[in-house]
Amino acid sequence: xxxxxxxxxxxxxxxxxxxxxxxxxxxxxxxxxxxxxxxxxxxxxxxxxxxxxxxxxxxxxxxxxxxxxxxxxxxxxxxxxxxxxxxxxxxxxxxxxxxxxxxxxxxxxxxxxxxxxxxxxxxxxxxxxxxxxxxxxxxxxxxxxxxxxxxxxxxxxxxxxxxxxxxxxxxxxxxxxxxxxxxxxxxxxxxxxxxxxxxxxxxxxxxxxxxxxxxxxxxxxxxxxxxxxxxxxxxxxxxxxxxxxxxxxxxxxxxxxxxxxxxxxxxxxxxxxxxxxxxxxxxxxxxxxxxxxxxxxxxxxxxxxxxxxxxxxxxxxxxxxxxxxxxxxxxxxxxxxxxxxxxxxxxxxxxxxxxxx
Amino acid sequence: xxxxxxxxxxxxxxxxxxxxxxxxxxxxxxxxxxxxxxxxxxxxxxxxxxxxxxxxxxxxxxxxxxxxxxxxxxxxxxxxxxxxxxxxxxxxxxxxxxxxxxxxxxxxxxxxxxxxxxxxxxxxxxxxxxxxxxxxxxxxxxxxxxxxxxxxxxxxxxxxxxxxxxxxxxxxxxxxxxxxxxxxxxxxxxxxxxxxxxxxxxxxxxxxxxxxxxxxxxxxxxxxxxxxxxxxxxxxxxxxxxxxxxxxxxxxxxxxxxxxxxxxxxxxxxxxxxxxxxxxxxxxxxxxxxxxxxxxxxxxxxxxxxxxxxxxxxxxxxxxxxxxxxxxxxxxxxxxxxxxxxxxxxxxxxxxxxxxx
Numbered sequence: 001x002x003x004x005x006x007x008x009x010x011x012x013x014x015x016x017x018x019x020x021x022x023x024x025x026x027x028x029x030x031x032x033x034x035x036x037x038x039x040x041x042x043x044x045x046x047x048x049x050x051x052x053x054x055x056x057x058x059x060x061x062x063x064x065x066x067x068x069x070x071x072x073x074x075x076x077x078x079x080x081x082x083x084x085x086x087x088x089x090x091x092x093x094x095x096x097x098x099x100x101x102x103x104x105x106x107x108x109x110x111x112x113x114x115x116x117x118x119x120x121x122x123x124x125x126x127x128x129x130x131x132x133x134x135x136x137x138x139x140x141x142x143x144x145x146x147x148x149x150x151x152x153x154x155x156x157x158x159x160x161x162x163x164x165x166x167x168x169x170x171x172x173x174x175x176x177x178x179x180x181x182x183x184x185x186x187x188x189x190x191x192x193x194x195x196x197x198x199x200x201x202x203x204x205x206x207x208x209x210x211x212x213x214x215x216x217x218x219x220x221x222x223x224x225x226x227x228x229x230x231x232x233x234x235x236x237x238x239x240x241x242x243x244x245x246x247x248x249x250x251x252x253x254x255x256x257x258x259x260x261x262x263x264x265x266x267x268x269x270x271x272x273x274x275x276x277x278x279x280x281x282x283x284x285x286x287x288x289x290x291x292x293x294x295x296x297x298x299x300x301x302x303x304x305x306x307x308x309x310x311x312x313x314x315x316x317x318x319x320x321x322x323x324x325x326x327x328x329x330x331x332x333x334x335x336x337x338x339x340x341x342x343x344x345x346x347x348x349x350x351x352x353x354x355x356x357x
Numbered sequence: 358x359x360x361x362x363x364x365x366x367x368x369x370x371x372x373x374x375x376x377x378x379x380x381x382x383x384x385x386x387x388x389x390x391x392x393x394x395x396x397x398x399x400x401x402x403x404x405x406x407x408x409x410x411x412x413x414x415x416x417x418x419x420x421x422x423x424x425x426x427x428x429x430x431x432x433x434x435x436x437x438x439x440x441x442x443x444x445x446x447x448x449x450x451x452x453x454x455x456x457x458x459x460x461x462x463x464x465x466x467x468x469x470x471x472x473x474x475x476x477x478x479x480x481x482x483x484x485x486x487x488x489x490x491x492x493x494x495x496x497x498x499x500x501x502x503x504x505x506x507x508x509x510x511x512x513x514x515x516x517x518x519x520x521x522x523x524x525x526x527x528x529x530x531x532x533x534x535x536x537x538x539x540x541x542x543x544x545x546x547x548x549x550x551x552x553x554x555x556x557x558x559x560x561x562x563x564x565x566x567x568x569x570x571x572x573x574x575x576x577x578x579x580x581x582x583x584x585x586x587x588x589x590x591x592x593x594x595x596x597x598x599x600x601x602x603x604x605x606x607x608x609x610x611x612x613x614x615x616x617x618x619x620x621x622x623x624x625x626x627x628x629x630x631x632x633x634x635x636x637x638x639x640x641x642x643x644x645x646x647x648x649x650x651x652x653x654x655x656x657x658x659x660x661x662x663x664x665x666x667x668x669x670x671x672x673x674x675x676x677x678x679x680x681x682x683x684x685x686x687x688x689x690x691x692x693x694x695x696x697x698x699x700x701x702x703x704x705x706x707x708x709x710x711x712x713x714x
Contacts, residue, residue: 286645298700307687312713314376314701316690323689325682332680332689333673343655344671354667
């Protein structure tokens with residue numbers, strides 16, 4: 001039987017959770033819900049439940065090495081792949097495939113983002129097992145989330161005919177729609193949310209990379225040769241920046257034929273903004289949620305607070321606000337502005353206040 | 358010529374500026390406008406300009422001794438009177454009178470709160486000189502502020518006939534009015550804002566205290582006797598708690614005849630709430646004011662920020678908010694709720710979170 005691997009992509013440098021997330025401390029290292037477990041820790045725990053703890057690879061930026069090791073003390077050292085630069089997801093996945101294939105040429109991989117929220121972990125694990133099983137047959141597979149609302153914040157997967165094992169053929173990957181198209185997608189039942197999770201055998205994906213990103217395929221071969229000489233680290237350090245910065249979605253999946261999708265429904269959310277963090281937080285009777293610190297809400301409703309441990313945040317008479325406090329920076333905005341946090345970062349750059357980024 | 362003294366009453370423990378003001382660090386020790394000078398420092402500086410630096414007495418609580426000395430390093434040690442307990446203003450003023458009279462039996466005193474804002478300092482000093490001159494003649498004198506709006510947040514002084522030196526007779530002291538009465542007061546021209554400043558000779562006020570608060574008058578005599586024995590500190594420590602806790606307004610001024618008022622107009626504000634602090638702050642083109650920290654306002658208006666030095670406070674898309682940050686507690690409320698800060702303190706007490714008070 002082939003070995004199964006899970007690859008957690010933890011290289012993100014998201015800006016949507018400023019000021020809690022910073023260039024040096026992005027979203028995956030945070031706990032947004034108020035619990036002790038960070039998004040990365042939860043992702044690794046869930047993946048380990050599916051493939052086993054020794055089979056989880058984590059790919060992140062070299063600059064996050066220390067934080068990642070601190071958050072994942074049980075991760076075997078050889079399972080941590082440190083990218084010298086971020087080059088989007090295709091190079092990151094190709095490198096992880098090379099690693100997995102050295103352990104087992106028949107390796108089958110699940111590639112998972114480090115930062116989604118999963119509400120129903122049992123259902124999640126069952127869907128991953130099914131998707132890995134389908135991938136074992138040689139197909140490139142994704143998981144699509146059954147929508148429960150006409151969401152405009154996610155990409156979609158248009159699905160076609162059934163093809164056994166609960167999988168369906170992918171007709172097309174579709175960008176985030178406007179409200180009207182989202183309504184249509186939701187009503188038709190032929191569209192699933194794109195979860196950003198991919199499943200494949202090492203051999204199948206390398207064949208697809210060879211077809212669509214030949215430079216990256218050659219790099220994998222050279223990387224394996226360097227590894228045999230014991231020189232992988234230096235090789236990656238010297239060559240990684242020359243790789244095409246392209247996503248696996250755009251670079252391979254959207255160009256390949258015969259992509260399958262396994263539908264799933266497990267309380268998934270990509271937690272794309274402070275508003276999503278509020279949605280996922282435990283809320284009081286007035287719909288106020290707290291993702292950290294001590295909230296005191298008087299005549300306040302629909303608001304979200306995140307603050308360092310022990311810090312008191314008193315809300316008096318406010319509605320639908322987001323208040324995120326950190327030792328050196330504080331953000332206050334209406335919840336409906338949560339998608340605009342980037343504007344604050346742009347303004348900080350423009351004013352040369354980069355110490356707050 | 359009689360010596361002139363200024364008595365700065367700095368014993369307040371105001372709760373309206375929480376979380377910047379705390380039980381251990383009340384409003385007079387803060388700079389609310391964003392400058393370096395605290396309200397207490399400004400009050401002492403202005404008083405010294407009128408009576409001379411050695412003639413300024415500061416009365417505060419023994420618990421604030423350290424903070425007061427740190428903020429007023431040039432204050433002569435014997436000019437700092439430390440109350441073992443707060444007993445409102447009448448005992449505090451009586452004790453200050455005893456001190457001044459020992460230096461000069463003909464002493465004339467100006468009693469000033471430690472925490473108002475004064476916009477026009479030259480006009481302020483001129484009015485104080487005039488009021489001291491009137492008090493030298495033997496009257497009990499207050500200064501009334503010429504209203505520039507029908508304010509409901511201040512008490513008023515109803516004025517009567519002219520009696521020379523620019524002073525008028527006081528008809529009555531009036532509590533904070535409702536909006537309708539405030540409009541009437543403003544339109545009539547016969548009402549001034551009660552500034553809480555009092556001017557009198559030691560002899561005149563002691564006579565009035567003897568008439569209306571005889572227990573306090575006896576205490577002054579005993580205090581002088583103890584001082585002659587070199588035992589004032591112990592005497593005050595042992596006896597202060599037994600004094601009536603009453604304001605000089607209620608205990609003496611409102612019961613005495615022949616009170617005079619000198620009208621003044623010098624950009625006076627008692628800075629009674631965060632909303633007043635906003636009003637007095639330097640504001641940007643969108644009416645956002647900053648009383649500390651670094652404010653970054655994007656699509657924000659009418660808001661006020663106060664934060665520790667160097668802390669960034671980003672406001673995105675908010676209106677008319679007050680955001681006050683301190684190392685351990687943060688308050689967010691609409692500006693119009695500024696009078697309700699006390700509710701937060703009451704709730705903290707009810708939840709036994711007294712460390713934040």
